[in-house]
Amino acid sequence: MDELCRAHLPLVHFEVRAISARLPGHVFTDDLVSAGMAALAMAAKSFDASLGVPFGRYAVRRIRGALLDELRSADWATRSLRAKVRRRDVVHDGLAAQLGRRPSDAETAEALGCSVAELERLDADLHSSVVLRLDVITDSVGADSVLPSTADTPEVALVARERAAYLRDAIEVLPQRLQVVVRGCFFDDRPMRELAEELGVTESRISQMRAEALKLLRDGMNAQLAPELVEEPVNAGGAVARRKAAYYAQIAARSSYRDRLTLPAGVTEVPTTSHIAG
Template sequence: MSEQIVAERAGNDVDELCRTHLPLVHFEVRAIGARLPGHVFTDDLVSAGMAALAMAARSFDASLGVPFGRYAVRRIRGALLDELRSADWATRSLRSKVRRRDAVHDALAASLGRRPSPAEVAGELGCSVAELERLDADLHASVVLRLDVITDVSGGGGAADAILPSTDATPEMVLMARERQAYLRDAIEALPQRLATVVRGCFFEDRPMRELADELGVTESRISQMRAEALRLLRDGMNSQLDPEMLPGGAGVAAGVGGGAPTGAVARRKAAYYAQIAARSSYRDRLSMPTADEAAAAASMIG
């Protein structure tokens, strides 16, 4: 048998393996595509999978006793992951922060029985809401979109700007951020003195728990308990002003917010705390208060 005939037969075997097992590529692309964001273009994944299938068919050795389908699937999956990594502009540290953010978000949602607010997620992570928003902005900035897809969908470059992620805050978002931060400031000032000291020490002054424990004459575990208690109060205090329906027991828990007079010593103390928050600043004062980012920008300009 001549070498040309052997080569032609080998080529026919490769073509037959590729045609027979082509559905493997589409199956693996669908399986991995179900867990991907919408901006990922699956045609690129299909191309990478087909190339991997062809490479597997050329290098397959039937004498090893391994079925070709099992061998090809491993090569296809590896090629799909390599294609995704090559298209990902996000750094490992950014991906790690996003995974931690998502894990905290899911844990809070499970414990609270609702979608947690950005302030709650930021509090659990030990960062500010502004830092959490910057994390989202950095993640959006790492997204790479195909220009031909943008052109096909939008019909032109001008409309494509509406598809690309924007990190600019709208006037409505700025006002909402000012109001949330103003209520947070008022809620901290209305806390009992020892709890306020723990909150300021942990989140604003970056003081270690041992130092706070020595100052207040308690143990570190007690500081941790006080921190958790203060965060619960802050969460309920802000909800009493921004969304009373999210309070435990509904809107009627807060005095003067859709319900009668609270009963029980704990309920009365909470109602008094909510009333202090409401009375600390006016609506105009809250909306005129600069956000943390605005204050930092103004300070840098003055400096």
């Protein structure tokens, strides 16, 4: 039995290739091979050499029958639906040959003796009966064509790079003491106590400086990317307003548009957008 199976294994693959050439792409041929192998084993087990029939001929019939059974079990369309589709196809092809062009739905429906709505329902029923396998889709056309993509588009990547560059510039032109707090808190993960000792202030003052720096960073970036989000100063001619305007101008002059867009990825490991927005 084992020798018969090993010697006739090519029969299974030959029959699977022959039948799969006439099948839609979503049919998984590995399932057909498994069914064919099982049929070959059953044929070897039940084969009676005394009947004078060559084993190859006997096994091929069993294999073909098993492949058809496997296809029927995987087909969600009923026999009546398949019969209607075959009749539709015959009528459609006949009209195309007669008219010398592709017939319209109305012409096909009239030849079939049904309404256009019934013809459309037939197509909908057929399409709903097709089961697609994800592994076949990804092998044949690629997962990117059927699954939502999580990759950034070029536009999103450029905007993110420009924001990172502006954030880098905004940090580098902060007042020195605020820059020490920002880098200590967000770059070096230093405790506030240590920063307070270095700057000669209290921990609560470090917390205030941190909040002040983040507000400056947020407003500085908004001044470049979304000026409408920057609050108008109460006293436009006051010292605070002038210092802020000078800070915004320093950020704008720090780098060129080309420099910002060519910023290498990962250069600015800085406070996140959520930190700045807070």
